[in-house]
Amino acid sequence: MNLENHSKREQQRPKSGEETLGKQHTGSVEVISRQWVTRATYLITAVGLTCLFMQFGIVPYLATSLGLDAVEFGYLQTLYGVLQLLGGPIFGRFSDQYGARAALILSYVASSLVFLLLSMSTNVLLLILSRIPSFFIQALPGAQMVITDLTTPAFEHADPSGKLGLCFGIGIILGSSLGGSLTTHFGVYFPCYVGLAGHLACVLMVLLFIPAQTKSQPKGNAAEQSTPHSSDVFSLKEVLRLLKLPGVMDVFLIKVLSGLPIGLFMIMLSIISIDFFKLEAAQAGYLMSYFGVLQMVFQGLVIGQLTSRCTDRTLLMLSVSVFSGVGLAMALMTNVFQYCIIAFPMVFAFCTLGIITDILLTKSVPPSDT
Incomplete structure (x- = not known):
């Protein structure tokens, strides 16, 4: 009996070692896979935002050539902003229901439609219709969802958020300058075809590199997991439920009210560059590129240092005061x-x-409610 027991233990030891090694190998593969998906997300975001920001070199001059004045252009840009505002919660619900990949595909298909309609905008009606698909243009929030899903709870969210900010800066720099230059040298419609091709390329890259489901399977106490009460993407009750979670409404209001003035200014910056600063298309693009360079500097060199030395509340108060x-x-x-x-x-x-507001909101909601 002792010999049999010893033999069984000897047989079990290699198996236990193999299982441990297998688990370690699986874990390392998972880490490598997450790194590849994360890097692919950064690349796709940079390409998509570069194409999207080409609008700054297209829309104001197309609107001017079609006879719109500054006030009418303001209405056009306001329509764009309102549609994105209304589409944000719907896009978030869509992502939580069908996955971040499906949401990103929806966003880049919508962007492709915008540039397709812009390339056909020979009158004001078509120009207005080109704003309608912007309801689903949420590439940056979609990328944020993927990164958040792939980031472990113990990991600091400031670093991946900062890198997405760098992608935003790259998009402003390359997109604004490229859109303005192409408009100046090849006409206002040529950048539309470039933007259309770029966004279709983003759709292909999302299909190739982003997994269908990026969320981890729920673990631990089921009570700690937030399960949506409704599968309806357009459920207003679900949006209100999220806003009622502790700490969400306060941060949301601070984010909206503080960002509204700068949002209005950025929406009108293109027409301000033409009418107030008296800049040409290429010069207006360079001005936006300057904005992007500053953002990359602050995102890459300054904010990371501040988040390691100051509390979230201190930085939030500082940003609002500034x-x-x-x-x-x-x-x-x-x-x-x-x-x-x-x-x-x-x-x-x-x-x-x-x-800071992205970090606070991420900490305030469960993983199932990205």
């Missing part, structure tokens, strides 16, 4: 040189507010 001063300075500026100076604190507050 925004207040920026608003006053923007009301008093008279030329593009003054704007370039004001852009320093404006971009700092913009980047800090975006990252």
Whole structure:
């Protein structure tokens, strides 16, 4: 009996070692897979935002050539912003129901439709219709969903959020300057075809590199998991439920109210560059690229250091306070040189507010409610 027991233990030892090695191998493969998907997400986001920001070199000059004045252009841009505002919660619900890959595909298909309609915009009606698909243009939130799903709860979210901010900066720099240059040299419709091709390429890359489901399977106590009460993507009750989670509404209101003034300014920056700063298409693109360079500097060099030394609450208060001063300075500026100076604190507050509020919201909601 002792010999039999010893023999059984000897047989079990190699098996136990193989199982442990297998688990370690599986874990390492999973880590490598997550890294590849994360890097692919950064690449796709940078390409998509580059194509999207080409609009800054297209839409204002297309609108001007079709006879729209500054006020009418403001209405057109406001329509774009309102559609994105309304589409945000629906896009989030769609992602939680069908996965981040399906949501990203939806976003890039919508972007492709925008540029297709822009390439056909020979009258004001078609130009207005080109704004309608923007309801689902949520590439940056979609990428944030993928990164959040792939990030372990113990990991600091400031680093991946900062890298997505770098992608945003790259998109502004390349997209704005490229859109303005192509418009100046090849006409207002040529960048539309480039943007259309770029977004279709993003759809293909999402299909190839992003898994169908990026969320981890729920573990632990089921009570700690948040299960949506309704599978309806357009459920207003579900949106309100999320807003009622502890800490969500406060951060949401701070994010919206603080970001609204800068959002209005950025929406109108293209027409401000034409009518107020008297810039050409290429020059307006370079101005937006300057904004992108500043954002990359703050995202890559400054905010990471601040998040390691200051609390989230301190940085949130700092960004809101800086925004207040920026608003006053923007009301008093008279030329593009003054704007370039004001852009320093404006971009700092913009980047800090975006990252800190994303971190706070991510901590406030369960993984199932990205």
